[in-house]
Amino acid sequence: MQILFVPDPRLSYQGLARDNVRLPLRDDQVIRHFIRVSELIVQVMNRGERISQYGHVSVPAHEIVPLQEACAFLGTSLVSGLRDHDLCLCESGNKYKRCHGRGWSSVLGA
Template sequence: MVAPGQTPGYLQVQPTPTARVNECFLNVQEQVEAEGGQMLCGWQIWEWPNVLVEAEFHAVWFSLDGRLVDVTPKQEGEGRILFVGDPSLAYAGLAKDNVRLAIRDDLLIRHFIRVSEEIVKVMNRGERAGTYGYVSIPAHEIEPLMDARSLLGRSIAEGRREKSPCLCGSGGRYKYCHGRDFPW
C-alpha cells in the first residue's frame, strides 16, 4: 500500500510562471510564500498500460480556498496527474525512490523494475544522498545500468516477453541471453 486511507484522484496541472520541471518541493514552497495555503506530499501515479504502475514522491499545493493543484510543469506537458495524498510523508531533502508494481509477471518487467531501483541507489549513494536536482555520477557506475534499462524498456515497448528473441539480435531468448547475465 502506498497511502492507506487516501483515495487517488486527478489534479489539474497549473504551473506557476517560475516553476520548474522536477522541482515540485521548491515550486510549492514558492507558491505557499506567494499565495498562502500549504504543501501536501504524496504520490504521483503513472501507468505504463499492461506493464507497470509507478508512484513517484511528489508535492502539490493546497490552496487557501481548498483546491489541490499541481504547480509543477510536466516534461510531456500533461494537463492533469493522478495523485494520492499521504500526510505522513514530508520532504526531508532526500530523494525518495519511486514505488513500482508489475502489472503482469514477466522477467523483462521484473528486470526493468530492478535496474530502475539500482539506478536510484547509485544516485543516492554516500555523500550524494541529500543532493536534490543535480548529481554527478562516474560514468562507469551508471552507464551499464542505463544501457540495461534502455534495452529492457525498448524490449517491453515492442511487446517482447521473456521468451521472445533478445533485442540484441543474438537469436537467443532474452531469458537465456542478456536475461541470464543480468547482474542486478
Template sequence: MHLIGCVNMHAVPSLNDIHVIAFCAEVVAGGCAVEVPCLPRLDRPQRECFPIVEETISLHGGTMLTGWAIWEWPKLFIEAEFHAVWSNSEGELLDITPRSLFSTHIVFLPDSSVNYDGRQIDNVRKPLVKDHDLTRFLFIFRRQFELLNKGDLAFQHGPISLPQKSLKELRGLQKEGARLERRLHNRYIQHPKE
C-alpha cells in the same frame, strides 16, 4: 525518477481500475486516491514539486499535501512517485508542478505518514505482468536511484558528481535499461497499423 528513457510510456491510470485501487491500498494502508487537476506553473522548473508548492504557499497561502502521484506504464507496471500538491485557500487541490508531458489531471494518493525533509524518496513500483525483462528493468530503476542517492547525494538536487566507478555502472545500467525498454515496448505496446 525517470532515468531510462528512449520511449515515454507513462500514463495517468484510471482511478476506478481494480489494480489501481489495490496498488494504492498497498502503498498507503486505507488510502484513497483522488484526481487532482493540473495547473502547472510553467515559469518554474519541471518536477520540482516541493519548492514550487512552498513558494506558492508563501505567495498565495494554502497548504502542502504530500503523497504519491500514481502512474502506469500500460500493460507493464504501476508506479507511485513521492509528490506534493497545493491545497489553495478554498481547499481545492491543484498539481502546479510542470512536467515534460502535460495531462489535465493526476491520480494522487495522499500520505501524511511521509514527510519531505530534502531527501530523495524512491518510487514504489509493481509489475502488472510476469516477465523476466520487466523484473530486470524495474531492478535497474532501483539500482540507479541507489547510485544517485548514496549518502549525502540523497539531499542533492540538480546535477551531481559521481565517483568514476559509480558513473561507469550508471552508464551501463542506462544502456541496458534503454535496450530493455525498447524490447518491452515492442512486446507489450500495441502500435496502430499503417
C-alpha cells in the same frame, strides 16, 4: 507499456531523495529486470552525500553508464512488447530469458 502513479498519503517529504515503489502488473522477467535496474539507478544516484543534492549530481561513469544502457535496452524491449519467452532484441536468435535475461538475472539479483 503502461505506468501508473499512485500517491501514498502515509509518506511525507523529509528533504532527501526517495525512490518510487515499482510493482509489476504481470509476472515477467523483462519487467522484473527493468524495475531492478531502475532501483539500482536510484541507489547509485543517491549514494552517500548525493542523497541530499539537488540539480546536477556527479556520478562516476563506471557506476551509472552500464545501468543506463541496461535501462535503455529493457525500456526498448518493453515498448516493443518483448516477453521473457520471446526472441531477444539483440538478434542473437535466443529467447530473452536465455540471452540477456540470464546474464542480468545474476547481475541484478532479479
